[in-house]
Amino acid sequence: MRELFAVLVATCGLSNPQQLWDKYKNDMTDDILHRLQEQNPNVTYSDLIYNEGLTKIEDQVKTISGKDLSDYGMIRPQRTEEISSDLIRELDYDTASLQQQLTESVPRLNPEQRLVFDNVVKKIEDGEGGLLFLDAPGGTGKTFLLNLLLTQIRKDKGIAVTVASSGIAATLLNGGRTAHSVLKLPLNLAHEEMPVCNISKNSERGRMLQQCKLLVWDECTMSHKRAIEALDRTLKDIKSNPNIMGGMVVLLAGDFRQTLPVITKGTPADEINACLKASTLWVQVKTFSLSTNMRVQLHNDVQSGQYAAALLKIGEDRMAKDGNGMITLDREFCNVVHNPDDLNNFVYSELLTNMRNREWLCERAILAPTNEMVGQINEQIMSRVEGDIVEFLSVDTVMDTEQVTSYPVEFLNSLELSGVPSHKLRLKVGVPVL
Numbered sequence: 001m002r003e004l005f006a007v008l009v010a011t012c013g014l015s016n017p018q019q020l021w022d023k024y025k026n027d028m029t030d031d032i033l034h035r036l037q038e039q040n041p042n043v044t045y046s047d048l049i050y051n052e053g054l055t056k057i058e059d060q061v062k063t064i065s066g067k068d069l070s071d072y073g074m075i076r077p078q079r080t081e082e083i084s085s086d087l088i089r090e091l092d093y094d095t096a097s098l099q100q101q102l103t104e105s106v107p108r109l110n111p112e113q114r115l116v117f118d119n120v121v122k123k124i125e126d127g128e129g130g131l132l133f134l135d136a137p138g139g140t141g142k143t144f145l146l147n148l149l150l151t152q153i154r155k156d157k158g159i160a161v162t163v164a165s166s167g168i169a170a171t172l173l174n175g176g177r178t179a180h181s182v183l184k185l186p187l188n189l190a191h192e193e194m195p196v197c198n199i200s201k202n203s204e205r206g207r208m209l210q211q212c213k214l215l216v217w218d219e220c221t222m223s224h225k226r227a228i229e230a231l232d233r234t235l236k237d238i239k240s241n242p243n244i245m246g247g248m249v250v251l252l253a254g255d256f257r258q259t260l261p262v263i264t265k266g267t268p269a270d271e272i273n274a275c276l277k278a279s280t281l282w283v284q285v286k287t288f289s290l291s292t293n294m295r296v297q298l299h300n301d302v303q304s305g306q307y308a309a310a311l312l313k314i315g316e317d318r319m320a321k322d323g324n325g326m327i328t329l330d331r332e333f334c335n336v337v338h339n340p341d342d343l344n345n346f347v348y349s350e351l352l353t354n355m356r357n358r359e360w361l362c363e364r365a366i367l368a369p370t371n372e373m374v375g376q377i378n379e380q381i382m383s384r385v386e387g388d389i390v391e392f393l394s395v396d397t398v399m400d401t402e403q404v405t406s407y408p409v410e411f412l413n414s415l416e417l418s419g420v421p422s423h424k425l426r427l428k429v430g431v432p433v434l
């Protein structure tokens with residue numbers, strides 16, 4: 001009977017399969033009940049039995065059509081492997097050690113941090129919801145504060161989800177992952193007028209977000225405004241609540257003085273327009289600020305203080321400019337080199353003796369704004385290493401034979417795609433590859 005139902009759902013376009021299931025679910029799961037009654041005669045129909053039946057039906061529907069039950073307007077079964085990947089992940093914290101962490105750290109919060117902490121906790125306790133923004137230049141204790149807020153919710157087995165716009169920022173927050181992977185944001189945000197996250201109400205991710213009390217989004221100033229708008233639309237739908245962010249407390253953190261959203265081939269005006277401050281949601285945002293540099297205050301680190309002050313000066317456009325609108329970085333702020341060779345020799349001065357020293361390599365890096373420049377720097381560094389260069393080429397064949405003439409091999413090889421390694425990798429034996 002389950003098999004018949006699965007075929008009907010997957011192929012016959014039933015107008016209301018959920019109603020049919022609700023009406024006949026006992027008949028469709030009586031074999032499961034009999035099996036359980038063999039071990040315990042007192043067992044009666046329960047959600048657990050219906051869930052098992054529905055899981056088997058969904059497996060068959062998936063085999064036939066590749067879709068799950070929510071695609072046909074039905075409530076999906078709870079699958080143990082999905083629960084473990086979402087709900088269990090968010091609940092898998094040692095509450096005793098979280099409590100200890102709070103007892104030790106909350107009294108150390110400075111007045112600015114304490115104000116944010118108390119406000120956010122109160123909002124969650126009052127079930128108020130809202131969109132908050134924490135403006136925090138580097139070193140002002142943002143990560144410290146955000147981790148404490150997450151701990152406060154998790155110590156009572158509450159769900160606090162934490163995401164960041166970049167992978168590196170995500171690693172600094174407890175349980176952090178990238179916003180794109182957790183919120184299933186569409187990739188083409190710049191081209192979609194009204195994007196939504198790819199999360200349905202009945203999916204495990206959707207159910208986890210329904211229970212979530214606090215969502216922290218770090219480095220949100222780097223994200224396109226439509227990413228936050230997509231989250232707003234999705235949360236309203238998932239939580240069936242028309243209030244901002246579906247009534248959930250969403251705490252955004254970042255610094256508008258740092259990198260803004262990157263718009264491919266865009267002008268500065270496009271970047272400003274893509275910025276969170278240009279969103280219609282911004283008027284509803286409640287902003288908090290942190291300004292005390294904790295690195296300076298705690299460790300009396302004067303150099304850190306000067307560096308932070310110079311960064312603020314640049315970010316707030318308070319540096320003197322020349323006729324072309326360019327600023328000059330002074331030698332107290334950074335070391336200046338005049339060509340790429342000098343840079344290489346400065347950063348990787350004892351390369352040959354340290355090439356296999358992991359710690360030495362981890363202490364330094366050269367960043368460059370374009371892939372082309374990265375290629376040039378790599379070539380220069382490699383020329384200092386002995387040995388023959390070996391070239392590794394990517395696959396460069398068009399799958400669709402009719403398209404072969406439109407995409408000659410030379411053209412395919414010339415592509416330098418963002419996030420994809422170059423077509424031609426040139427390496428030497430022993431060279432570290434990141």
Ligand SMILES: Nc1ncnc2c1ncn2[C@@H]1O[C@H](COP(=O)(O)OP(=O)(O)OP(=O)(O)O)[C@@H](O)[C@H]1O
Binds near residue numbers: 109295
């Ligand atoms: N209230 C506090 N009590 C004790 N230590 C603190 C406090 N606030 C911050 N710190 C410490 O100060 C240092 C800087 O804080 P944190 O890393 O949170 O700053 P941040 O704003 O995230 O900086 P960045 O953006 O540069 O990473 C850390 O070592 C952190 O542990």
